[in-house]
Amino acid sequence: xxxxxxxLLLLGLAVGVGVLVYxxxxxxxxxxxxxxxxxxxxRFSKPAAEPAAAMAVKMQRFGELFADTCELDxxxxxxxxxxxxxxxxSHAARVRSGFHAVRLTFPDVVVRVETKTEAAATVTARLRxxxxxxxxxxxxxxxxxxxxxxxxxWRFAAFREEMVLKR
Numbered sequence: 001x002x003x004x005x006x007x008l009l010l011l012g013l014a015v016g017v018g019v020l021v022y023x024x025x026x027x028x029x030x031x032x033x034x035x036x037x038x039x040x041x042x043r044f045s046k047p048a049a050e051p052a053a054a055m056a057v058k059m060q061r062f063g064e065l066f067a068d069t070c071e072l073d074x075x076x077x078x079x080x081x082x083x084x085x086x087x088x089x090s091h092a093a094r095v096r097s098g099f100h101a102v103r104l105t106f107p108d109v110v111v112r113v114e115t116k117t118e119a120a121a122t123v124t125a126r127l128r129x130x131x132x133x134x135x136x137x138x139x140x141x142x143x144x145x146x147x148x149x150x151x152x153x154w155r156f157a158a159f160r161e162e163m164v165l166k167r
Contacts, residue, residue, distance in 0.1 A: 101130040
């Protein structure tokens with residue numbers, strides 16, 4: 001009887017480990033989209049005194065996150081429009097270079113997979129830019145990110161601001 005219980009426990013443990021390995025090697029679309037959102041924040045952010053080589057690598061990989069064209073529609077933002085991924089990289093590099101440090105975070109992410117190739121992620125975006133070591137600006141917005149699956153990879157296709165009521 002003890003052997004049977006031990007064997008059942010070992011079998012249950014093996015199945016559990018197998019499920020975890022499968023989920024790690026085959027993440028869901030929701031997990032992959034969350035990873036893209038995290039990658040967007042990491043690659044856009046700039047620590048103080050970032051080496052030029054690190055910036056070049058980040059910007060090269062930054063373009064991989066976007067579809068061939070991507071639309072920006074944010075309130076009060078003068079750079080709205082439709083851009084190619086290389087144009088987005090160029091604009092992002094210019095913005096990053098103009099500040100001492102940049103920190104983009106997404107503390108709240110809600111993913112909705114609409115079809116096999118279309119999804120949306122509603123995020124709370126927090127941006128902090130340090131003009132110099134003693135002066136900074138912060139902004140928080142609700143953004144709807146439209147994503148499109150291209151060659152098996154989720155890529156950003158549009159960013160639209162979700163209007164939030166303020167008191």
